[in-house]
Amino acid sequence: MKSSFSKASHFPLFPVAASALCLLLTAQSAGAHEYSEQLRAKKYADVERAVSARLATDPTNADALIAKTELILNEGRESRLEEASKLAEQCIAAHPQNSECHEALGNVLGTKAVSAGIMSAIGYAGKIRDAFQKAVELDPKNYDARFSLLQYYLQAPGFVGGGSGKAQTLAADTAKINPAAGKLLQAQIDVSDSKTAKAEADVLAVNTAGSPSLADMQRGLLSGIGISYVQQKKFADAERVFRDLQQRYPDQETGFYGLGRTLQEQGKQRDAIPLFEKAISIEARSNFYYRLGQCYQAANDKAKAVTAYEKALSARPELPKKLKSDTADQLKTLKG
Secondary structure (H helix, E strand, C coil): CEEEECCCCCCCCHHHHHHHHHHHHHCCCCCCCCCCCCCHCCCHHHHHHHHHHHHHHHCCCCHHHHHHHHHHHHHHCCCHHHHHHHHHHHHHCCCCCCHHHHHHHHHHHHHHHHHHHHHHHHHHHHHHHHHHHHHHHHHHCCCCHHHHHHHHHHHCCCCCCCHHHHCCCCCHHHHHCCHHHHHHHHHHHHCCCCCCEEEHHHHCCCCCCCCCCHHHHHHHHHHHHHHHHEEEEEEHHHHHHHHHHHCCCCCCCCCHHHHHHHHHHHHHHHHHHHHHHHHHCCEEEHHHHHCCCCCHCCCCCHHHHHHHHHHEEEEEEEEHHHHHHHHEEEEEEEEH
């Protein structure tokens, strides 16, 4: 499954892994199936209608079942994760040799693990690992599944099958099949090891032409690297990365949002506003509206801040509980 923003399959499975790289872990998959291009174009309503019609006449259609799980993950509502899990399991039951069906299950279980907390996450760990391993076994060229499995190895404790050694082995094996994919997996390992500059150079050196999956991976990695620089207060480096993203992927929101966040973290709220607005014009995500609301609030534009915060509460994916609570508090203050 190929991602259209960051990847739902790239999940922060354990709290110890919730670092700058977790920006990568918030995205949608849009794999090499019938609905891929529409998902990449963010035509979610169109895909929803098409998938519902297909499943009404062909309830075990693999492409439709996979796309349906992606739509649910993109919506980001915890209440629908069980439905997504059943759809992925239905896909596997009907198509046990379909790599993307197993990958879809790993994506859903990873998301459920994040929502459930550390103890439940450990309970899901084996199933998540097995799903991604099976996806790779069935299709060694499913690089998204390989990337998700890599992040599992990097994030999960050793007693549930994680470990840097396994991650290195996977990256090396991937490089034998596809050197560009292997380099991107190694870059993920380097960022995890805080070798940010090396990772950046390696990611930029990869030619992703002709491979939407690798292009998505490159974009996600660069975004994660940029956010890592922001968290280290290396703002000049962050700005360089996000401006490069804008040039490489002008039709994607990642570079605009990242640069907006970089400026916001430096207190340049007014400069960040048009960048967040541009990102929203491409993909109206809840966290984009949340940060736009912060900027308008800091600029003392209460009316626009209220509008942005209200949209943050209604947009998808659903805001995390902490941000949702803060948004409600800010609205109360602004309207009080």
